[in-house]
Amino acid sequence: MTITLNGEPYELEQPLSVTDLLAKLEIDPRRVAVEHNLTIIKRHTFTTVVIGEGDRLEIVNAVGGG
Amino acid sequence: MTDTSFTIAGRTFTSRLIVGTGKYPSHQVMRDCHLASGADMVTVAVRRVNISDRSRESLLDYIDTDRIFILPNTAGCYSAEEAIRTARLGREAGLSNWVKLEVIGDERTLFPDNEALIEATRILVSEGFVVLPYTNDDPIACRKLEEAGAAAVMPLGAPIGSGLGIQNANNIRIIREFSKVPVIVDAGVGTASDAALAMELGADGVLMNTAIAGAQFPVQMAEAMKHAVIAGRQAFLAGRIPKKMYATASSPVEGMVGR
Numbered sequence: 001m002t003i004t005l006n007g008e009p010y011e012l013e014q015p016l017s018v019t020d021l022l023a024k025l026e027i028d029p030r031r032v033a034v035e036h037n038l039t040i041i042k043r044h045t046f047t048t049v050v051i052g053e054g055d056r057l058e059i060v061n062a063v064g065g066g
Numbered sequence: 067m068t069d070t071s072f073t074i075a076g077r078t079f080t081s082r083l084i085v086g087t088g089k090y091p092s093h094q095v096m097r098d099c100h101l102a103s104g105a106d107m108v109t110v111a112v113r114r115v116n117i118s119d120r121s122r123e124s125l126l127d128y129i130d131t132d133r134i135f136i137l138p139n140t141a142g143c144y145s146a147e148e149a150i151r152t153a154r155l156g157r158e159a160g161l162s163n164w165v166k167l168e169v170i171g172d173e174r175t176l177f178p179d180n181e182a183l184i185e186a187t188r189i190l191v192s193e194g195f196v197v198l199p200y201t202n203d204d205p206i207a208c209r210k211l212e213e214a215g216a217a218a219v220m221p222l223g224a225p226i227g228s229g230l231g232i233q234n235a236n237n238i239r240i241i242r243e244f245s246k247v248p249v250i251v252d253a254g255v256g257t258a259s260d261a262a263l264a265m266e267l268g269a270d271g272v273l274m275n276t277a278i279a280g281a282q283f284p285v286q287m288a289e290a291m292k293h294a295v296i297a298g299r300q301a302f303l304a305g306r307i308p309k310k311m312y313a314t315a316s317s318p319v320e321g322m323v324g325r
Contacts, residue, residue: 058114059117061112062110062112062161066111066227066275
Protein backbone atom coordinates (compact mmCIF):
# COMPACT_ATOMS: atom_id res chain seq x y z
CA MET A 1 0.00 0.00 0.00
CA THR A 2 1.16 3.52 -0.74
CA ILE A 3 1.15 6.51 1.53
CA THR A 4 2.61 9.97 1.06
CA LEU A 5 5.40 10.51 3.55
CA ASN A 6 6.97 13.95 3.76
CA GLY A 7 5.72 14.73 0.29
CA GLU A 8 7.03 11.54 -1.32
CA PRO A 9 5.31 8.21 -2.07
CA TYR A 10 6.25 5.51 0.43
CA GLU A 11 5.42 1.82 0.31
CA LEU A 12 4.13 -0.13 3.28
CA GLU A 13 3.13 -3.79 3.38
CA GLN A 14 0.21 -3.22 5.71
CA PRO A 15 -1.33 -0.58 7.97
CA LEU A 16 0.66 0.13 11.10
CA SER A 17 0.69 2.52 14.04
CA VAL A 18 2.66 5.75 14.10
CA THR A 19 4.87 4.23 16.79
CA ASP A 20 5.69 1.24 14.59
CA LEU A 21 6.35 3.41 11.56
CA LEU A 22 8.73 5.66 13.50
CA ALA A 23 10.55 2.57 14.77
CA LYS A 24 10.79 1.22 11.21
CA LEU A 25 12.25 4.55 10.08
CA GLU A 26 14.58 4.67 13.10
CA ILE A 27 13.17 8.00 14.21
CA ASP A 28 13.15 9.00 17.88
CA PRO A 29 9.48 9.70 18.67
CA ARG A 30 10.39 12.20 21.37
CA ARG A 31 12.01 14.58 18.92
CA VAL A 32 9.41 14.79 16.19
CA ALA A 33 5.94 16.04 15.50
CA VAL A 34 3.64 13.99 13.30
CA GLU A 35 0.82 15.26 11.13
CA HIS A 36 -1.58 12.63 9.80
CA ASN A 37 -3.91 13.78 7.03
CA LEU A 38 -3.42 17.39 8.10
CA THR A 39 -4.15 16.64 11.75
CA ILE A 40 -1.35 16.92 14.29
CA ILE A 41 -1.12 13.72 16.30
CA LYS A 42 -0.54 13.91 20.04
CA ARG A 43 2.47 11.87 21.14
CA HIS A 44 0.51 9.77 23.63
CA THR A 45 -1.68 8.54 20.78
CA PHE A 46 1.20 7.39 18.55
CA THR A 47 0.51 3.76 19.48
CA THR A 48 -3.17 3.96 18.64
CA VAL A 49 -3.23 6.03 15.44
CA VAL A 50 -3.06 3.67 12.46
CA ILE A 51 -1.68 4.70 9.08
CA GLY A 52 -3.51 3.26 6.11
CA GLU A 53 -3.63 3.31 2.32
CA GLY A 54 -3.52 6.78 0.79
CA ASP A 55 -2.73 8.55 4.04
CA ARG A 56 -0.60 11.71 4.02
CA LEU A 57 2.00 11.87 6.72
CA GLU A 58 4.37 14.66 7.71
CA ILE A 59 7.13 13.99 10.21
CA VAL A 60 9.03 17.11 11.27
CA ASN A 61 11.80 17.95 13.66
CA ALA A 62 13.98 20.83 14.76
CA VAL A 63 16.71 21.88 12.34
CA GLY A 64 19.08 24.81 12.30
CA GLY A 65 17.47 28.16 11.68
CA GLY A 66 17.55 31.85 12.59
CA MET B 67 21.22 52.98 36.72
CA THR B 68 20.92 49.28 37.55
CA ASP B 69 19.49 46.98 34.93
CA THR B 70 16.08 45.38 35.10
CA SER B 71 15.75 41.70 34.28
CA PHE B 72 15.18 40.56 30.72
CA THR B 73 11.81 38.94 31.11
CA ILE B 74 9.44 37.74 28.40
CA ALA B 75 6.05 36.26 29.31
CA GLY B 76 7.21 35.78 32.88
CA ARG B 77 10.39 33.94 31.95
CA THR B 78 13.70 35.60 32.75
CA PHE B 79 16.78 35.24 30.60
CA THR B 80 20.30 36.03 31.71
CA SER B 81 21.45 37.06 28.25
CA ARG B 82 19.96 39.80 26.09
CA LEU B 83 21.57 38.18 23.07
CA ILE B 84 19.49 35.53 21.30
CA VAL B 85 21.21 33.44 18.67
CA GLY B 86 20.15 31.22 15.79
CA THR B 87 21.19 27.67 14.95
CA GLY B 88 21.35 27.98 11.18
CA LYS B 89 24.16 28.19 8.61
CA TYR B 90 27.03 27.21 10.87
CA PRO B 91 29.98 25.36 9.35
CA SER B 92 29.21 22.46 11.69
CA HIS B 93 27.11 21.56 14.71
CA GLN B 94 30.26 21.65 16.81
CA VAL B 95 31.04 25.22 15.77
CA MET B 96 27.43 26.13 16.48
CA ARG B 97 27.74 24.77 20.01
CA ASP B 98 31.01 26.66 20.56
CA CYS B 99 29.37 29.85 19.29
CA HIS B 100 26.39 29.45 21.58
CA LEU B 101 28.76 29.09 24.52
CA ALA B 102 30.90 32.06 23.49
CA SER B 103 27.82 34.22 22.96
CA GLY B 104 26.43 33.56 26.43
CA ALA B 105 22.98 33.16 24.92
CA ASP B 106 20.39 31.25 26.90
CA MET B 107 17.80 31.23 24.13
CA VAL B 108 18.31 29.96 20.59
CA THR B 109 16.00 29.70 17.62
CA VAL B 110 15.40 26.57 15.54
CA ALA B 111 13.43 25.89 12.39
CA VAL B 112 10.81 23.17 12.01
CA ARG B 113 11.31 20.99 8.95
CA ARG B 114 10.65 17.53 7.58
CA VAL B 115 12.81 14.75 8.93
CA ASN B 116 15.17 13.47 6.26
CA ILE B 117 13.70 9.98 5.82
CA SER B 118 16.32 8.64 3.44
CA ASP B 119 19.43 9.95 5.18
CA ARG B 120 19.21 8.76 8.77
CA SER B 121 22.92 9.16 9.41
CA ARG B 122 22.70 12.89 9.97
CA GLU B 123 23.27 14.05 13.51
CA SER B 124 20.45 15.61 15.40
CA LEU B 125 20.66 19.34 16.01
CA LEU B 126 19.35 18.85 19.52
CA ASP B 127 22.36 16.71 20.44
CA TYR B 128 24.37 19.93 20.22
CA ILE B 129 22.15 22.14 22.35
CA ASP B 130 22.24 21.87 26.13
CA THR B 131 18.52 22.20 26.75
CA ASP B 132 19.06 22.37 30.51
CA ARG B 133 20.77 25.73 30.02
CA ILE B 134 19.38 26.93 26.72
CA PHE B 135 15.75 27.63 25.92
CA ILE B 136 14.62 26.66 22.44
CA LEU B 137 12.49 29.04 20.40
CA PRO B 138 11.02 27.39 17.30
CA ASN B 139 10.48 29.69 14.33
CA THR B 140 8.07 29.67 11.39
CA ALA B 141 10.70 30.61 8.85
CA GLY B 142 9.74 30.07 5.22
CA CYS B 143 6.02 30.55 5.86
CA TYR B 144 4.27 32.86 3.43
CA SER B 145 0.78 32.74 4.86
CA ALA B 146 -0.82 32.92 8.28
CA GLU B 147 -2.12 29.39 7.71
CA GLU B 148 1.34 27.98 7.00
CA ALA B 149 2.83 29.79 9.98
CA ILE B 150 0.09 28.58 12.33
CA ARG B 151 0.52 25.00 11.11
CA THR B 152 4.29 25.21 11.62
CA ALA B 153 3.93 26.76 15.07
CA ARG B 154 1.59 23.95 16.11
CA LEU B 155 4.02 21.35 14.81
CA GLY B 156 6.88 23.01 16.66
CA ARG B 157 4.92 22.84 19.87
CA GLU B 158 3.97 19.24 19.32
CA ALA B 159 7.60 18.31 18.63
CA GLY B 160 8.14 19.11 22.27
CA LEU B 161 10.19 22.19 21.57
CA SER B 162 8.02 24.65 23.50
CA ASN B 163 4.81 26.64 23.22
CA TRP B 164 6.83 29.69 22.37
CA VAL B 165 7.21 30.69 18.74
CA LYS B 166 9.21 33.20 16.77
CA LEU B 167 6.43 33.96 14.35
CA GLU B 168 7.42 34.76 10.79
CA VAL B 169 4.98 35.34 7.97
CA ILE B 170 7.05 36.41 5.01
CA GLY B 171 5.68 38.74 2.35
CA ASP B 172 8.45 38.66 -0.23
CA GLU B 173 11.15 36.20 -1.26
CA ARG B 174 13.94 38.63 -2.03
CA THR B 175 13.68 40.89 0.99
CA LEU B 176 12.08 38.37 3.39
CA PHE B 177 10.15 41.33 4.78
CA PRO B 178 7.16 40.37 6.89
CA ASP B 179 3.58 40.39 5.70
CA ASN B 180 2.32 42.35 8.69
CA GLU B 181 -1.36 41.88 7.92
CA ALA B 182 -1.05 38.10 7.95
CA LEU B 183 1.39 38.27 10.85
CA ILE B 184 -1.06 40.15 13.05
CA GLU B 185 -3.83 37.70 12.19
CA ALA B 186 -1.59 34.70 12.93
CA THR B 187 -0.48 36.29 16.20
CA ARG B 188 -4.06 36.68 17.33
CA ILE B 189 -4.89 33.06 16.54
CA LEU B 190 -1.79 31.56 18.13
CA VAL B 191 -2.16 33.69 21.25
CA SER B 192 -5.69 32.36 21.61
CA GLU B 193 -4.24 28.81 21.44
CA GLY B 194 -1.91 29.54 24.33
CA PHE B 195 1.29 30.24 22.42
CA VAL B 196 3.84 32.78 23.58
CA VAL B 197 4.28 34.69 20.35
CA LEU B 198 7.38 36.69 19.44
CA PRO B 199 6.63 38.11 15.99
CA TYR B 200 9.39 39.07 13.54
CA THR B 201 8.22 42.32 12.05
CA ASN B 202 9.59 45.47 10.46
CA ASP B 203 10.52 48.83 11.96
CA ASP B 204 6.95 50.15 11.77
CA PRO B 205 5.77 51.36 15.19
CA ILE B 206 2.13 50.96 14.14
CA ALA B 207 2.63 47.31 13.17
CA CYS B 208 4.38 46.75 16.49
CA ARG B 209 1.49 48.33 18.36
CA LYS B 210 -1.02 46.13 16.55
CA LEU B 211 1.06 43.04 17.32
CA GLU B 212 1.17 44.00 20.97
CA GLU B 213 -2.59 44.54 20.95
CA ALA B 214 -2.97 41.12 19.34
CA GLY B 215 -1.22 39.63 22.36
CA ALA B 216 2.40 39.31 21.30
CA ALA B 217 4.70 38.72 24.28
CA ALA B 218 7.42 40.84 22.67
CA VAL B 219 7.90 42.57 19.33
CA MET B 220 10.87 41.90 17.12
CA PRO B 221 11.46 44.65 14.57
CA LEU B 222 14.12 43.97 11.97
CA GLY B 223 17.22 46.10 11.80
CA ALA B 224 17.67 45.30 8.10
CA PRO B 225 16.79 42.38 5.80
CA ILE B 226 17.59 38.92 7.18
CA GLY B 227 21.19 37.98 6.56
CA SER B 228 22.00 41.33 4.94
CA GLY B 229 24.45 42.53 7.58
CA LEU B 230 23.34 46.11 6.89
CA GLY B 231 22.84 46.90 10.56
CA ILE B 232 20.18 49.22 11.93
CA GLN B 233 18.58 50.87 8.89
CA ASN B 234 16.15 53.07 10.78
CA ALA B 235 17.53 53.84 14.22
CA ASN B 236 14.92 56.44 15.06
CA ASN B 237 12.08 54.02 14.36
CA ILE B 238 13.63 51.42 16.66
CA ARG B 239 13.91 54.10 19.34
CA ILE B 240 10.26 55.06 18.78
CA ILE B 241 9.14 51.44 18.93
CA ARG B 242 10.88 51.05 22.27
CA GLU B 243 9.23 54.21 23.54
CA PHE B 244 5.74 53.11 22.46
CA SER B 245 5.92 49.42 23.46
CA LYS B 246 4.90 47.95 26.77
CA VAL B 247 6.36 44.56 25.86
CA PRO B 248 10.04 43.80 25.30
CA VAL B 249 11.53 44.96 22.01
CA ILE B 250 14.07 42.65 20.43
CA VAL B 251 15.87 43.80 17.30
CA ASP B 252 15.87 40.75 15.06
CA ALA B 253 17.59 40.48 11.65
CA GLY B 254 20.13 42.42 9.71
CA VAL B 255 22.86 42.75 12.31
CA GLY B 256 26.27 42.50 10.67
CA THR B 257 28.89 43.25 13.25
CA ALA B 258 29.33 44.16 16.89
CA SER B 259 28.64 47.86 16.56
CA ASP B 260 25.23 47.10 15.03
CA ALA B 261 24.27 45.07 18.08
CA ALA B 262 25.60 47.74 20.42
CA LEU B 263 23.62 50.41 18.58
CA ALA B 264 20.42 48.40 18.87
CA MET B 265 20.92 48.21 22.62
CA GLU B 266 21.86 51.90 22.87
CA LEU B 267 18.55 52.72 21.21
CA GLY B 268 16.86 51.01 24.13
CA ALA B 269 16.17 47.57 22.68
CA ASP B 270 15.69 44.91 25.33
CA GLY B 271 17.51 42.31 23.29
CA VAL B 272 19.03 41.44 19.96
CA LEU B 273 18.50 38.32 17.87
CA MET B 274 21.00 37.29 15.23
CA ASN B 275 22.14 34.30 13.25
CA THR B 276 24.09 35.11 10.08
CA ALA B 277 26.25 37.77 11.73
CA ILE B 278 27.81 35.02 13.84
CA ALA B 279 27.44 31.88 11.72
CA GLY B 280 28.70 33.60 8.59
CA ALA B 281 31.63 35.43 10.17
CA GLN B 282 35.12 34.40 9.17
CA PHE B 283 35.76 33.25 12.74
CA PRO B 284 32.30 32.55 14.15
CA VAL B 285 33.29 31.78 17.73
CA GLN B 286 35.23 35.02 17.96
CA MET B 287 32.29 36.96 16.54
CA ALA B 288 29.95 35.30 19.01
CA GLU B 289 32.11 36.55 21.83
CA ALA B 290 32.27 40.03 20.28
CA MET B 291 28.49 40.10 20.09
CA LYS B 292 28.20 39.10 23.71
CA HIS B 293 30.35 42.07 24.71
CA ALA B 294 28.56 44.39 22.28
CA VAL B 295 25.14 43.64 23.71
CA ILE B 296 26.40 44.10 27.26
CA ALA B 297 28.24 47.32 26.34
CA GLY B 298 25.28 48.74 24.45
CA ARG B 299 22.95 47.99 27.32
CA GLN B 300 25.32 49.58 29.84
CA ALA B 301 25.69 52.66 27.69
CA PHE B 302 21.93 52.95 27.41
CA LEU B 303 21.46 52.69 31.17
CA ALA B 304 24.36 55.07 31.80
CA GLY B 305 22.59 57.89 29.93
CA ARG B 306 24.74 59.20 27.10
CA ILE B 307 25.73 62.83 26.57
CA PRO B 308 23.66 64.82 24.08
CA LYS B 309 25.01 65.38 20.59
CA LYS B 310 26.28 68.89 19.91
CA MET B 311 27.24 70.55 16.67
CA TYR B 312 30.37 72.22 18.00
CA ALA B 313 33.10 71.59 20.55
CA THR B 314 33.03 71.93 24.32
CA ALA B 315 36.55 71.56 25.76
CA SER B 316 37.22 68.76 28.22
CA SER B 317 40.25 70.43 29.78
CA PRO B 318 40.00 73.72 31.78
CA VAL B 319 40.64 76.99 29.94
CA GLU B 320 42.12 78.73 33.03
CA GLY B 321 45.65 78.27 34.26
CA MET B 322 47.29 77.91 30.84
CA VAL B 323 51.03 78.69 31.09
CA GLY B 324 52.14 81.68 29.07
CA ARG B 325 48.66 83.25 28.94
